[in-house]
Amino acid sequence: ETGVTQSPTHLIKTRGQQVTLRCSSQSGHNTVSWYQQALGQGPQFIFPYYREEEKGRGNFPPRFSGLQFPNYSSELNVNALELDDSALYLCASRNWRGSNTGELFFGEGSRLTVL
């Protein structure tokens, strides 16, 4: 089975621009979550998507938004980029069936640099 894949692996944007990051979940997984990992820090939860709906949000402003598609893949969109948005963005997927026993599988991340 294929794992979690993310694209692009690296990208550079300038302040004020918009960016879209993509994630293909592992086969059979129905939940995709996005995390932001600033340099030297642990990942911070942005939001999860389950059944194509956002289910809760971490401490991130509305300019961070997302989508989940019927095939469970997902996009993370960030508008009006700021310098502090420079980070590694991680996607994680799992098959949630009413309990948190299922393992979370991570992709290799998209490294975003905002100049």
Added chain:
Amino acid sequence: AQTVTQSQPEMSVQEAETVTLSCTYDTSESNYYLFWYKQPPSRQMILVIRQEAYKQQNATENRFSVNFQKAAKSFSLKISDSQLGDTAMYFCAFMMGSGNTPLVFGKGTRLSVIA
């Protein structure tokens, strides 16, 4: 809100020796999971070991074991017979036991295994 604290930003160990990484957490929940993740330079977050809070027995996975002290809210990772491939960032993480909830990560410990 749950918090996870890793007080050792960096550690080093000689190859074949044993090292212990510390983690404390704060929660009012009684049903939760604790994890140690490894993040090598490839960036992909890999699950090392997992502990269910309701289990008194400490989890073990080959050379990796934990010391789970629920009353003290402590969750340390012991790596025995350290190998060069163990060099990585190690993150302690918390997840509530119910609901499609996210991982809460600590800031990480950078472990270097020295030949």
